[in-house]
Amino acid sequence: MTTGELRTSVIAFCCENSALQAVEDARHFGMTMPECVQTIRVPCAGKVEEDHILKALESGAAGVVLFACHTENCQYLQGNVRAEKRLTRLRGLLDEIGYPADAVLYASAAPAEAARAARILRTFADDLASVDREEAIEQ
Amino acid sequence: MTERPTGHTNTNSNLERVLAAGEFAVCGELGPPRSADAEVIADHARHFHGYVDAVNITDNQTAIVRMSSIAAGALLREVGLEPVIQMTCRDRNRLAQQADLLGAAAMGLNTLLCLSGDHQVFGDEDTARNVYDIDSMHLLQMVRKMRDDRQFMSGTDLEGAEPRFFVGAAANPFADPFEFRVVRLAKKVAAGAEFIQTQAVYDVDRFARWMEAARDMGLHEKVSIMAGLVPPKSAGALRYMKNNVSGMRIPEELIRRMSGAQDPKEEGIQITVEIIQQVREIEGVRGVHIMPIMWESALPEIVSRAGLTPRPDLS
Amino acid sequence: MIVAERKAISDILQMIEGAGRVLVVGCGTCVTVCLAGGEKEVAVCASLLRLQNQGEDRDLTVAEATIERQCEWEFARELDELVPDCDAIVSLACGAGVQTLAAQFEDTPVFPGLNTQFIGIPEEQGVWTEHCLACGECVLDKTGGICPIARCAKTILNGPCGGSQDGKCEINPETDCAWQLIFDRLKRLGRLHMLEEIEPPKNWSHSSDGGPRKVKREDMIL
Ligand code: SF4
Ligand code: SF4
Numbered sequence: 001m002t003t004g005e006l007r008t009s010v011i012a013f014c015c016e017n018s019a020l021q022a023v024e025d026a027r028h029f030g031m032t033m034p035e036c037v038q039t040i041r042v043p044c045a046g047k048v049e050e051d052h053i054l055k056a057l058e059s060g061a062a063g064v065v066l067f068a069c070h071t072e073n074c075q076y077l078q079g080n081v082r083a084e085k086r087l088t089r090l091r092g093l094l095d096e097i098g099y100p101a102d103a104v105l106y107a108s109a110a111p112a113e114a115a116r117a118a119r120i121l122r123t124f125a126d127d128l129a130s131v132d133r134e135e136a137i138e139q
Numbered sequence: 140m141t142e143r144p145t146g147h148t149n150t151n152s153n154l155e156r157v158l159a160a161g162e163f164a165v166c167g168e169l170g171p172p173r174s175a176d177a178e179v180i181a182d183h184a185r186h187f188h189g190y191v192d193a194v195n196i197t198d199n200q201t202a203i204v205r206m207s208s209i210a211a212g213a214l215l216r217e218v219g220l221e222p223v224i225q226m227t228c229r230d231r232n233r234l235a236q237q238a239d240l241l242g243a244a245a246m247g248l249n250t251l252l253c254l255s256g257d258h259q260v261f262g263d264e265d266t267a268r269n270v271y272d273i274d275s276m277h278l279l280q281m282v283r284k285m286r287d288d289r290q291f292m293s294g295t296d297l298e299g300a301e302p303r304f305f306v307g308a309a310a311n312p313f314a315d316p317f318e319f320r321v322v323r324l325a326k327k328v329a330a331g332a333e334f335i336q337t338q339a340v341y342d343v344d345r346f347a348r349w350m351e352a353a354r355d356m357g358l359h360e361k362v363s364i365m366a367g368l369v370p371p372k373s374a375g376a377l378r379y380m381k382n383n384v385s386g387m388r389i390p391e392e393l394i395r396r397m398s399g400a401q402d403p404k405e406e407g408i409q410i411t412v413e414i415i416q417q418v419r420e421i422e423g424v425r426g427v428h429i430m431p432i433m434w435e436s437a438l439p440e441i442v443s444r445a446g447l448t449p450r451p452d453l454s
Numbered sequence: 455m456i457v458a459e460r461k462a463i464s465d466i467l468q469m470i471e472g473a474g475r476v477l478v479v480g481c482g483t484c485v486t487v488c489l490a491g492g493e494k495e496v497a498v499c500a501s502l503l504r505l506q507n508q509g510e511d512r513d514l515t516v517a518e519a520t521i522e523r524q525c526e527w528e529f530a531r532e533l534d535e536l537v538p539d540c541d542a543i544v545s546l547a548c549g550a551g552v553q554t555l556a557a558q559f560e561d562t563p564v565f566p567g568l569n570t571q572f573i574g575i576p577e578e579q580g581v582w583t584e585h586c587l588a589c590g591e592c593v594l595d596k597t598g599g600i601c602p603i604a605r606c607a608k609t610i611l612n613g614p615c616g617g618s619q620d621g622k623c624e625i626n627p628e629t630d631c632a633w634q635l636i637f638d639r640l641k642r643l644g645r646l647h648m649l650e651e652i653e654p655p656k657n658w659s660h661s662s663d664g665g666p667r668k669v670k671r672e673d674m675i676l
Binding site: 049050051054055057058093094096097098099 | 462463464467497498501502503504
């Protein structure tokens with residue numbers, strides 16, 4: 001992270017069977033959404049590997065959301081379960097290097113839940129921003 | 140190979156003499172101190188005088204460092220008791236084991252119990268490397284080879300005095316698979332065991348079934364089987380053993396009896412006496428091995444109440 | 455396969471301290487299959503090293519490469535061009551791979567990124583268990599195809615010991631008693647009588663106890 005720079009960009013890996021629709025609708029209907037969200041369409045949240053998320057952080061994202069289908073709603077049965085476990089492991093890895101594990105989030109939304117998706121992204125971006133602000137103030 | 144005409148002895152072991160005389164034998168057990176205090180041995184030993192034929196000295200039991208069983212055994216001998224030296228395969232390879240066997244025999248120790256040993260994960264030195272160069276079966280063979288063939292394990296001749304041990308092994312009728320337990324006993328007898336001490340008996344039925352299988356193979360005539368006993372101090376102690384010591388079987392009923400007792404220690408002594416009386420009735424049981432873990436003072440009471448005093452003086 | 459696990463990143467960071475250009479090298483064979491040192495794990499490890507360095511004063515570049523097998527010279531040589539540009543190599547291979555790179559690239563420090571665990575198999579997805587200790591004189595013919603050297607906690611040749619209960623080893627309830635498995639298998643094969651014989655002591659001189667071992671095929675030697 002470059003000193004003093006405020007980073008609030010969020011990369012959201014979104015499952016094309018659920019969350020992607022929700023986030024796109026949220027945008028379409030003009031719901032309050034953080035501006036800095038970049039969505040990446042994935043065939044299933046379970047397809048996203050640790051190194052994809054790490055690369056996203058390395059490329060400058062302040063946070064990464066892994067957006068999956070709700071429990072037991074995965075098209076591929078276990079994709080969301082895998083995704084959540086993988087994220088838990090990734091948080092451990094981030095902890096290991098002293099990187100804030102809060103920078104990555106696992107979340108789920110159904111295609112019709114635009115409001116829920118927007119709220120999750122808002123809260124996540126706000127949390128990241130507040131952490132950044134604190135750091136900026138310290139410096 | 141190990142069949143002995145009654146009355147004949149191979150060694151100077153008191154335990155061997157008692158068994159050869161057809162007496163029902165009694166062994167105690169003593170865990171050496173976690174220090175270099177020689178007096179501790181004599182102090183604990185005072186409970187045993189006149190109540191046992193020999194006292195097992197454990198070898199870093201539960202993989203916790205203690206005074207060596209051979210040194211503690213030599214100290215016990217000084218106060219007039221016969222030690223049964225326990226030797227495990229966990230901490231020493233065949234070189235060290237043979238060296239220690241020579242040393243122990245040179246110090247006048249006559250009775251040996253060969254064990255695999257508890258795995259070191261149980262102790263406080265759980266980062267240690269384990270040895271298990273040979274197993275308990277091989278240890279028996281090695282001791283007998285040194286004694287009877289006057290040869291080291293390698294086959295090299297042993298010149299001079301050979302170590303003359305009355306040699307025993309452990310057996311656990313309560314471990315699995317049950318149907319193999321007696322076969323394994325037979326293997327130990329074939330390997331050279333002359334006496335057997337079992338895991339603590341609480342489940343007398345299972346012990347009796349195991350003895351029956353041993354009799355079917357004629358093993359009770361080839362080896363002196365001694366039933367192990369651990370006097371229970373409390374229901375909690377029993378429960379602890381049941382849950383934490385692999386290869387133990389403790390009937391729930393016994394735990395209930397202990398927890399319902401007014402005076403658990405008295406009940407523990409009573410239970411032990413009853414088990415002794417029950418196993419004595421089983422054909423082929425030649426003695427008992429009482430392991431009063433941290434409770435040596437209970438031993439005289441148990442032995443007298445079981446009617447096993449006075450001990451024969453055959454020296 | 456050889457099963458390994460990644461070392462803690464903090465340990466790896468300590469090893470590469472002072473190095474500005476680090477090459478993380480994976481191996482495409484065993485450690486890829488056990489998810490410890492393949493291309494993906496190299497990417498994760500390299501990312502973590504870079505991320506950790508963000509905000510630090512030091513300049514760190516981390517390059518990534520994965521070769522087919524680190525324990526063979528032909529493949530190790532594929533790194534010939536990359537290595538001169540780096541100050542340190544972190545090898546995500548088994549100990550043999552690490553040593554091959556260390557021998558191949560004498561002037562560059564090579565550090566182990568993995569803890570090599572054992573020769574084993576995937577018991578179920580995500581779980582690997584030890585199955586062979588490379589003792590040098592295989593006894594599987596006598597034990598129903600189940601290894602007492604690697605899988606019995608006491609390497610007992612005449613088990614099971616008195617700690618075997620309900621099929622589990624005395625050391626913990628998660629570990630199967632190898633000797634119960636051997637018993638069950640021989641019973642199934644109708645060969646239980648094999649366990650009546652005392653298996654003699656093992657000749658450990660064929661194992662690592664005999665000193666570093668060497669296998670030679672005269673006809674293959676050039
Ligand atoms: S017996 Fe030796 S070579 Fe055979 S599987 Fe076991 S450790 Fe490996
Ligand atoms: S319980 Fe079984 S696996 Fe464990 S040490 Fe004993 S024989 Fe070996």
